[in-house]
Amino acid sequence: MNEKVVVMSTSGPEDPEKATLAYVMANAALAMDAEVIVCLQASGVYTVTKGVYEHIKAPGHDPIKKHVENFLSNGGKIFLCIPCCEERGITKEMIVDGCELTKAGKAIKEILEANSVLNY
Numbered sequence: 824m825n826e827k828v829v830v831m832s833t834s835g836p837e838d839p840e841k842a843t844l845a846y847v848m849a850n851a852a853l854a855m856d857a858e859v860i861v862c863l864q865a866s867g868v869y870t871v872t873k874g875v876y877e878h879i880k881a882p883g884h885d886p887i888k889k890h891v892e893n894f895l896s897n898g899g900k901i902f903l904c905i906p907c908c909e910e911r912g913i914t915k916e917m918i919v920d921g922c923e924l925t926k927a928g929k930a931i932k933e934i935l936e937a938n939s940v941l942n943y
Contacts, residue, residue, distance in 0.1 A: 826852075826855075826856075826857040826858070826938045826939070827857065827858045827859075827860075827933075827936055827937045827938050827939075828849070828852045828857045828858070828859045828860075828937060828938065828939045828940070828941065829859075829860050829861075829862060829930075829933050829934050829937040829939075829940045829941070830845050830846075830848060830849045830852075830859065830860070830861045830862070830940075830941045830942075830943065831862050831864065831930075831934075831940060831941065831942045831943065832845035832861060832862070832863055832864070832867040832870065832942075832943040833863075833864045833865035833866065833867045833943070834865075834866065834867055834870075834943050835865075835866030835867050835868070835869035835870055835875075835879070836866065836869055836875060836878070836879050837866060839879050839880060839881040839887070840881040840882070840884075841943050842867065842870050842879060842881070842887060842943070843879070843880075843881040843884045843887050843890060844881075844943060845861065845867075845870075845941070845943035846861070846870070846887060846890035846891060846894055847884070847890065848941055848943075849861050849894055849899055850890060850893055850894050850897070850899075853894065853897045853898065853899050854897075857938075859894075859899045859900070860899070860900045860901075860902060860933050860937075861894065861899065861900070861901045861902070862901075862902045862904075862925075862930045862933065862934075863901065863902065863903045863904060863907070864904040864907050865904075865907055866911075867907075867943075868903050868904060868907050868908050868911065868913060869911075869913075870887055870891065871891055871901055871903065871918055871919040871922050872913055872917050872918060872919075873917050873918070873919060874917070876888050876891060876919065891919060895919070895921040895922075900923070901919075901921065901922040901923065902922070902923050902924075902925040902929060902930060902933070903918060903922055903923070903924050903925065904925070904926070904927070904930075905924050905925065905926050906926070908924065
C-alpha cells in the first residue's frame with residue numbers, strides 16, 4: 824500500500840470510547856499494510872501507562888490494553904509527548920514497552936510525511 828497514517832490522540836481514561844477508537848483505526852490501517860504512527864498528547868499518554876491502560880474499556884470494545892498490544896505486535900509505532908508525561912508524573916518505566924518518548928518536532932515530521940492524519 825505504501826501509505827503512511829498518523830493518528831493523533833489526546834483522549835484517555837476520561838473518554839474511553841474516543842481513546843479506543845484511535846487504536847481501532849490505527850489497527851485497521853496496519854491491517855491494510857499502511858505504516859502507522861500513533862502520537863499521544865495530553866491525557867492520551869495514559870493509554871500506554873502501566874497501571875492505567877489495563878482499566879480503560881469502552882462499551883462494545885475490547886479493553887484498550889488489547890488494542891495497544893495488537894498495534895505494537897503488528898509493527899505500529901507509538902510516540903508520547905515528553906512534556907505531557909512529565910506534567911503527569913509519568914516516567915519511562917511506567918510506559919508500555921515499545922513506545923517512544925518524543926517532543927513535538929518528531930510528531931510534526933511524521934505528520935508532514937503522512938498521507939493522512941486522524942485526530943482523536
